[in-house]
Amino acid sequence: MDTNDVLTIGEVSRRSGFAASALRYYEKEGLVAATRTVGGQRRYRRSVLRRLAFIRAASNVGLSLEEIRAELAQLPANRTPTKADWMRISAHWRRRLDEQVAALEALRDKLDSCIGCGCLSLKQCGISNPADRAASTSDAPGAAHLPALLRRQPH
Ligand code: FES
Numbered sequence: 009m010d011t012n013d014v015l016t017i018g019e020v021s022r023r024s025g026f027a028a029s030a031l032r033y034y035e036k037e038g039l040v041a042a043t044r045t046v047g048g049q050r051r052y053r054r055s056v057l058r059r060l061a062f063i064r065a066a067s068n069v070g071l072s073l074e075e076i077r078a079e080l081a082q083l084p085a086n087r088t089p090t091k092a093d094w095m096r097i098s099a100h101w102r103r104r105l106d107e108q109v110a111a112l113e114a115l116r117d118k119l120d121s122c123i124g125c126g127c128l129s130l131k132q133c134g135i136s137n138p139a140d141r142a143a144s145t146s147d148a149p150g151a152a153h154l155p156a157l158l159r160r161q162p163h
Contacts, residue, residue: 023057040063058089063080070108079101107155108157110155118154122153123151124147124148124154125152126148137153
């Protein structure tokens with residue numbers, strides 16, 4: 009097997025775990041590329057499997073489709089990405105992941121204390137958020153004591 013192997017949509021679907029409909033959707037969204045046979049059937053480079061693995065990992069850690077598209081756009085469209093190509097993404101993505109890790113740690117460590125959401129339901133709210141003072145801060149609406157990443161609109 010080598011990286012220039014050409015795979016059918018069925019082979020890519022089985023190996024990546026994505027449904028064929030998802031592969032067609034990602035192609036329409038410009039996240040993956042496929043060629044066509046004379047009969048109009050899709051054919052993929054084997055390297056598409058790494059892109060798909062990246063898409064799944066990125067969405068599982070909370071990256072939006074737009075963020076994933078921006079990352080993948082750094083990869084060459086007309087050849088199999090090299091280690092250097094992926095290292096460029098990795099460097100950029102590292103900052104984003106560090107931000108994500110910090111947000112998850114904040115959620116883990118703050119969930120049993122006042123998060124400044126306005127509920128005033130915990131004894132500690134009277135100290136950390138008297139009379140819902142957080143409502144008038146720039147971090148409202150939402151849980152003003154949580155990192156911005158955890159307060160953005162779900163995608
Ligand atoms: S936890 Fe909601 S205001 Fe304190």
